[in-house]
Amino acid sequence: MTEADEEKVEVVVVGAGLAGLSAAYVLAQAGVDTVVVERGDYPGAKNVTGGRIYMHPLRHYLPDLWDDAPLERHVTRETITMMAEGASTAITLDNDKFREEPYHSYTILRSNFDRWFGDKVAEAGGFVLPKYRADDVLVEDGRVVGIVMGEEDEIRADVVVAADGVLSLIAEKAGLRQAQQPKHFAVSAKEVIELPAKSIEERFNLGPGEGAAQLYFGTLTKGMLGGGFIYTNQDSISLGLVVGIESLMEREPKIEVHEILEDFKARPEIRNLVADGEIVEYSAHAIPEGGINAMPKLYSDGIVVIGEAAGLGLNMLITVRGMEFAVASGVMAAEAILKAREKGDYSADSLAHYEELLKDSFALQDLETFRHVLGFMENPRLFNFYPQAVCDIFTELMWIDEKPKPKISTTVIREGVGKFLNWSTIKDGLGMLRI
């Protein structure tokens, strides 16, 4: 090692989230001198997800990692609930496929998972530096050569990996991304509510280790774009909601996200599920909604951008996806860096390989497929009219009073035609074909 080499590392990763740790894990395993800088007290200290992680897209990315990973419960039941005023209608899917190994998806708590993953990176020879924040990139002759931390500290590196999450400062400082518009984000509030495993299994009708994923949309977001979720963990429940920042800003009268969350929790459908639980974690976080239209440039001389920092996230009303993209993009960036390292060339041309890999993967292809989702979701009828209409029809069918009931078919046809056959709904139906 020369004197100059001693003052720098090969790769510095900013952010010990799923994306950054995945990249660092692959690099460290390949013997690359890698440092991960994380502003939190430990990896995962502040990281928020819903959370559920789909395993099938991931298994071949970090094949040796998942077997003893601290995941929570494998999801065996999916429920979507449409919420109206004072009523809700739920659709539940149980499928034996969900009980077959390898399991389809798991609930996950990032504070546990990321911390464990950080230890794995360290075991592989990577260096994880918590409690340090990157504030800027170091640029020399137009290329990124490291990061700046605080007033007088810096880390020089061949490549900087920006994995600093949704509001990525590093991508912005490196000039890879423009200032974002509010409509490209949603905001979320989430609570982790502790309950004994046995209560969770009883309340949600689950076997040991089995989990439920429940998604909610309709009046809970008070006409705004968004939805709510509940995921069962081993000994806790993750409960939260997501609301578009733009609709939140435009709303009159103003309302705070945590108030919406309180109202959601107070609904009888939810109240009993979390009764007597202790809130052990409260968090708020932004979510990218811009999809593929709002992605930054993914690489430049001496830098690549991965995970949510690269805008790799999908909010499709019924699910938020980002963790698989984070892992996959981290692994692909690492592969591109390994290739660049062989050539000793970390220029933009060389690192462009990362984008090629990403384009060929499910990540960018899914983002492309669902590029119209956001436009579709901006339709307020989705959050008030439709859930209300469905609940009204269902109530009409189920409600018995002293008057004679009409035939079921009469009810369905009368209500259905009346509510669902008009210009707006036909337009919505056509819009749906695009997503």
Place this chain on the structure above:
Amino acid sequence: MDVIVCMKQIPDLQQIRIKDREPILDNVPLVWGDLDKNAIEEASKIKEAVEDVKVTVVALGSDKIEQGILEPLAMGADEAVLLTDPAFAGSDSMGTAKVLAKAIEKTGSYDLVILGEGSTDNYSGVVASALAELLNLPMISYVRELEVQDGKVKAVRNMEESFEVMEADLPALVTVAQEINEPRLPKFMAIRKAGAKPRHEWGPDDLGLAADEVGQNALSVETLSNLAPEQDRKNIILKGNLAEQIDALVDALTKEGVLGR
């Protein structure tokens, strides 16, 4: 001159949850006590001010100390002694002092031993005095200013209402108060290079101690209970517009005796 700094890993107090009045310590990350950092900072300052100073950290902690020890080494220590053997776990203050004394003796030479005035977890503040006794050293406690000169240490003690200036011949032991300095945040390169500094791991055998002389087997004080004070939540929800809510809040706090005493 040989300066020894004693440090102890403790659970990160900000991350401890209380459940049924008991602290939940599982999985809580370990950190250095704040006052321990003042101690190593002061040693580093002496090293910068006086020629030929070697600083050795003697650290008590878990097997997860590997990364943590980089911090004092990066802050200026030259060498580390790690007392991480599980046999040491659960020591009381006297037991801790005994282990530290043996380890310090084993380093061969010590002119100044520095500790925080207490550990931020138990804060019994006994270890330093016991250690001074075992090593037969003069001790100056609650030090807010420290100077080493001509084989002597001169210190200003914080007596709350007044300051006391004291002097002792080296070798000596001092405990430092939080106001003595502002611990530095080591730079990345210093942390990285700290990995190459010498470290020794010493267990009871190395210190010439038998298994029943250390840790939980050698408690002189038994902890009967360790409970958080009971806190009843009032569960008062204030209603009305902001101005009304503020009035109601002030009323409620006054009624509780929190305000307007």
